[in-house]
Amino acid sequence: MKRYVTARARKCSRNDTYARVSGCKKCGHRLYYLAVEDTGQAGDTIIFLGTGGARVMVANQLLASGGMWLSLSGTELLLDPGPGCIVQSTKRKLKANKLSGIILSHRHLDHVGDVNVMVEAMASAGFKRHGWLFAPSDALNTEPVIFSYLRDYLEGIQVLEEGKTYTIGNVSFTTPLRHIHPVETYGMVFKTLRHTFSYIVDTRYFDRLLQSYGGELLIINVVFLEEGRPFDHLSVPDARHIIAELKPKVAILTHFGTTMWRARPWEIAQKLTEETGVKVVAARDGMRFDLSQLDNS
Ligand SMILES: [Zn+2]
Numbered sequence: 001m002k003r004y005v006t007a008r009a010r011k012c013s014r015n016d017t018y019a020r021v022s023g024c025k026k027c028g029h030r031l032y033y034l035a036v037e038d039t040g041q042a043g044d045t046i047i048f049l050g051t052g053g054a055r056v057m058v059a060n061q062l063l064a065s066g067g068m069w070l071s072l073s074g075t076e077l078l079l080d081p082g083p084g085c086i087v088q089s090t091k092r093k094l095k096a097n098k099l100s101g102i103i104l105s106h107r108h109l110d111h112v113g114d115v116n117v118m119v120e121a122m123a124s125a126g127f128k129r130h131g132w133l134f135a136p137s138d139a140l141n142t143e144p145v146i147f148s149y150l151r152d153y154l155e156g157i158q159v160l161e162e163g164k165t166y167t168i169g170n171v172s173f174t175t176p177l178r179h180i181h182p183v184e185t186y187g188m189v190f191k192t193l194r195h196t197f198s199y200i201v202d203t204r205y206f207d208r209l210l211q212s213y214g215g216e217l218l219i220i221n222v223v224f225l226e227e228g229r230p231f232d233h234l235s236v237p238d239a240r241h242i243i244a245e246l247k248p249k250v251a252i253l254t255h256f257g258t259t260m261w262r263a264r265p266w267e268i269a270q271k272l273t274e275e276t277g278v279k280v281v282a283a284r285d286g287m288r289f290d291l292s293q294l295d296n297s
Pocket of ligand 1: 106181202
């Protein structure tokens with residue numbers, strides 16, 4: 001994708017030929033424009049605003065919580081804005097009013113804690129009706145996670161359902177199946193202009209996960225180090241099995257509970273890389289992952 005910048009905005013080389021010349025509307029001065037490749041906007045990047053998951057970690061903020069900021073083919077989306085999202089995103093100079101939408105995988109606090117403030121920020125503090133909210137019906141109906149007055153700030157709300165596909169800007173995503181988790185929960189398969197990747201959010205392990213997710217990149221919420229805990233979350237052995245079966249080019253682990261954090265997620269990722277033959281990365285708070293690095297691997 002090409003965009004145009006004034007020559008002054010970029011250092012000119014002598015060989016530059018100007019793509020456009022036009023007169024400044026204010027003073028008539030000549031403005032020279034260069035055509036540049038807009039890799040930042042047209043590419044696909046994911047910023048991990050936080051990598052902590054579940055109650056104890058979120059309460060202590062040993063790792064930040066806040067979800068993921070997706071910049072996909074020029075469309076910006078926010079996924080699971082947990083507590084701290086407004087702080088983590090503004091700290092990184094991410095502009096909420098550039099978001100086209102906010103997606104909630106499920107209504108648990110560590111995924112929706114900052115949804116209200118982020119909806120307001122997306123709508124330029126409420127001055128401009130802007131952006132979409134995607135959420136399962138139980139996040140919107142019985143005890144809504146979003147204040148009723150904020151609904152008017154949105155362009156609309158779309159209810160997530162099993163097996164449906166949603167389009168926003170240059171991106172589409174599918175919610176292939178309902179997860180096994182105490183509330184209505186969906187992971188996603190995202191399709192951008194260049195890439196396909198999956199986000200396996202909170203769930204107990206079950207075999208249908210393997211038939212539902214795929215793509216070059218797999219992001220997995222791994223709360224527990226060991227299996228057998230009485231909660232509906234994935235553990236390291238579950239993640240090992242999923243990665244070995246789905247064989248993405250890269251797998252990123254995130255949403256760490258306390259047992260994972262103590263066991264050093266980056267060391268676990270290294271071990272999983274050796275065991276599965278897939279490059280496994282442990283997300284870090286603030287990590288920016290550029291999907292273009294998948295293209296030549
Ligand atoms: Zn949950």
